[in-house]
Amino acid sequence: MKLTSLFILPLVLLGLTGCQTSPSNSTQHVVNVPLSVPLAANFRNEIAIARYSELLNASDLQTEQKAQLYYNRGMLYDSLGLSTLARIDFNRAVKMKPDLAEVYNFLGIHHTLSQEYGQAYEMFDTVLELDEQHEYAYLNRGIALYYGERPRLATQDLTAFLARSPQDAYRVMWLYLAQVQVNPEQAFVQLKENSSALDKEEWASQLVQLYLGEMSEAQFLAQLGEGISNQQEYAQRLCEAYFYLAKRYQARGETQVAIDFFKLVLATNVYEFVEHKYARLELDLLATDEPG
Structure with missing residues (x-):
């Protein structure tokens, strides 16, 4: 799900758990699920960032205009997964225009x-x-x-x-x-x-x-690819589907399968979607919960 708003690989055996110090043969992992090619960075957004940066270097801009440009550039950084740069721009924007609700x-x-x-x-x-x-x-x-x-x-x-x-x-x-x-x-x-x-x-x-x-x-x-016309739509659908599958397994206590699905969410590179953002947080929280 967007915050303000086909290419299918064969079924494969997945083991996206990374290195483990004490592997167990009984650990269950995600198997036989469709994958998409991770989305590439949107070159139009990269060009727009360059243009906004040029405008921000102009000396004749009003404070409110600069605030809006920082906000716009921050959103573009966010859409590319550059969260630190986005946060810097959002903080700049809100200092210049404290009543810009969307920045908060x-x-x-x-x-x-x-x-x-x-x-x-x-x-x-x-x-x-x-x-x-x-x-x-x-x-x-x-x-x-x-x-x-x-x-x-x-x-x-x-x-x-x-x-x-x-x-x-x-x-x-x-x-x-x-x-x-x-x-x-x-x-x-x-x-x-x-x-x-x-x-x-x-x-x-x-x-x-x-x-x-x-x-x-x-x-x-089986129906995840239905009605899909291009790779971007497919990656977005998998981003959503795998997040809610992960939450379902998590609720059942099948943590390792949930972790695999959260990793699959991140693998789509659909940075703008709520599900992608919170899959990272879910993994951070699960890592914190692991015994030392």
């Missing part, structure tokens, strides 16, 4: 990814103070609360986010991930109820079907 939104995401949850909450609160109609601030604050282990508060924000577009399967999925941390049985009932409003013609509705048990994992994997 991106800064909040970066604080979440750095596990700086207190700062993240402040950033999203500021977004909503500046623009109470900024719906993605509810998503991003809800996600920050989810990872900050405050699932009850997360469900409030994610419920508000879903209410703005009840037919969006991604919104349904994020609300479920938070609700299941509070009450798994009730979360499943709510997931079933929310599924009735989904557009079944949209591919993402199959994520909900998978979680409800209305579709097997084999069926889910």
